[in-house]
Amino acid sequence: MKNIKTHIKIVALLGVLLSTFSCSDEFLSPAPTAAVSGANFYTTEDQVFAGIINMYDGIQGVNDTRSDSNHGIQMEFYVTEMRSDNTRTKSGEGEASDFDFFRVQPENGLVADHYRSFYNVIFRANKVLESLDVVSSANKDKFEAEARFIRAYVYFNMVRLYGDIPLVDKVITPDDTDIQFTRVPTAQIYDFIINDFQFAIQHLDNSGSKNRGSKAAAQGLLAKVYLTTKEYTKAQLLLEEVMKGSYILEPNFSDVFYNENNKEVIFSIGFIQGLTQDSQNFSAEFLNGVGRTVGVNYVTNDAKTALDNLGGTRTAVSYRQDKLQLTQNQVAKYLPNGEDGGADGKTFTGLDPRLAGNDWIVLRYADILLMHVEAILAGGNETSVGAALASFQAVRNRAGLTTAVTKVTLEELLDERRVELAFENQRMFDLIRFGKAQEILSAFSIAIGGSFSSTDLLLPIPQNEIGLSRGKLTQNPGY
Incomplete structure (x- = not known):
């Protein structure tokens, strides 16, 4: 079902490159504190290309439950969908439920994971950009464009989630606290994003992988x-x-999600089934009693009603009734590799859903x-x-x-x-x-017994980052 040829080529090439030049563990797993890590730069064009693949590896994230890993895109549903009126936790308990009821605090570990993970991707992009001197003239603009595309994509998400944020436009060291911990006005961040995307448009084409x-x-x-x-x-x-x-x-509509690399997809983050380093666990986390942090991103009654009334043929593809708890509804667009888990919702043919490839x-x-x-x-x-x-x-x-x-x-x-x-x-x-956020989320919050206020439109800056800055990094209002 899944076309993984491009993924396999990338993984294989990365393995060859890693076997042919010396590189520390920092190459694949830079230090997880925001955008700071070692200053060792790539010295050959092949290494810079491997660094480009490493940016996507950072967005892909690590498929584990360690608190010090960068989990990339696998954390995004917490800080986006679960903060809206679309999804919630199954049980209404635990740290994840703070998103359900608009009571997220700066100490929330899921927010810290997301913030750390994506500043780490920015570090990876900046490392490519500061190593372009070793790249041939035939590839230099394309390599730069791809790195700036990733940097702009990440900053666009970050500025919408956190508001004014540090603008890290180079590889920095722990001594660069002015850059790492100084929040820059949103308008300046958007100017930076626009400039990076414009460069990418000028120097990229549409001939490559959708990943x-x-x-x-x-x-x-x-x-x-x-x-x-x-x-x-x-x-x-x-x-x-x-x-x-x-x-x-x-x-x-189902083919959009289960016939990957189709003609509707413009950009996606690639995963490979069964490989710990290149699979994802969010497909399992959306289910009941299957993943490691199970029963998150469950469908709200509000979203179910919208789909029932307005979804047409999309409804059956978008959500399904939980097979174990019939009053609950699950996201169906990302069932692990298209399998629905059999009659109990937990039995997958030859597949560990925690290693899904969607x-x-x-x-x-x-x-x-x-x-x-x-x-x-x-x-x-x-x-x-x-x-x-x-x-x-x-x-x-x-x-x-x-x-x-x-x-x-x-x-x-x-x-x-x-x-x-x-x-x-x-x-x-x-x-x-x-x-419409203030109006719609206020009404939704009242209906579910939440505590929404206008300050919930932004996430808190993680408290551990503020601690590392010794107070230089300021907090968002309301936290």
């Missing part, structure tokens, strides 16, 4: 940046460039089409522009909702994004970008 940066991925993510900064015309132009390409909506989709064509509608809407309450209607209708048609639309309202677009991209870590960002 690596590309021109279309940079265009699509930069368009989302522009929607966030309310530069709608710039976003529309970029999105229409992507729409001229060869990407499509897969006719079968790729994590960062950007796909349906998102491009819905962002296209958003760009044309341009902050207004509704649009009847033909191009917007066509993009909106295409997404709905694929879901079997073929009634012709004559206008699209802001609320309808937000609802459509919710059911199309359910459990793909988009909901919280969408609520904030659409200016």
Whole structure:
């Protein structure tokens, strides 16, 4: 079911490179404290290329439960989807449940893991960028573009989650506390992100793996940046460039997730089933009694109702009833390699679900089409522009909702994004970008007995990072 040829080539090449040059453990696992690590730079072009693969390895994260490992994208659902009205813990207990009820504190270890992991990816990108002198002129711009693409992608997520953050644009040492612990205004972070994405667009193409940066991925993510900064015309132009390409909506919604590297996916984080170093455990964590930290990212009743009413054919692919606890519902888009666990939801044929190989989709064509509608809407309450209607209708048609639309309202677009991209870590960002987070999450919090306030729109800066800075790194309001 899973096309892993590209992954195998990357892993094999990395193994060859590691066997042919001396490199410390720092190469694959840089010191986990934010963006600081050793200053040993790559000395050959092959090493720089291996460093590029190492960036994706950092996003992929380590499939273990150690508190000092970097778990990369495998932590993202906690700090995005579970902070919204889409998902929650099964039991309402433990540290993960703090996200359910809007009571996250700076000491939360899951937040610390996410923050540390992604600053570590920034370190890896910066290390590539500061080693480009050994790269041939034929590859130098492409290597730089790919590293800057990853750096921009990570910073875009970080600035939306934490607000003003340290802007680390070079490999730093423990002595560089001014860079490591000085929070930079959000507007400056966005300027930096835009500049990196623009360079990536100029020097990347769309001929490579979907598990690596590309021109279309940079265009699509930069368009989302522009929607966030309310530069709608710039976003529309970029999105229409992507729409001229060869990407499509897969006719079968299930194939988006279980026929990987399909024509709808623009950028995804690759995983390989069964290999501890290259698999993921979030597919198991979303289930009941299968993973190591089980019963997280369960579907809220609110999200279930939205999918039941608006999802069309997407609903059956998006969630399923827990086979052991019939009042509970599980995310179904990432069932381990497509297996549903048999009659008890726990029995997988020849597969340890804790070593699942499902790729994590960062950007796909349906998102491009819905962002296209958003760009044309341009902050207004509704649009009847033909191009917007066509993009909106295409997404709905694929879901079997073929009634012709004559206008699209802001609320309808937000609802459509919710059911199309359910459990793909988009909901919280969408609520904030659409200016609806305060209203919707306040009502949701009251209904579940939570304690939402406006300060919950940002995560806390991890207390351990503030401690390392000896107070130089300041905390977000409300924490």
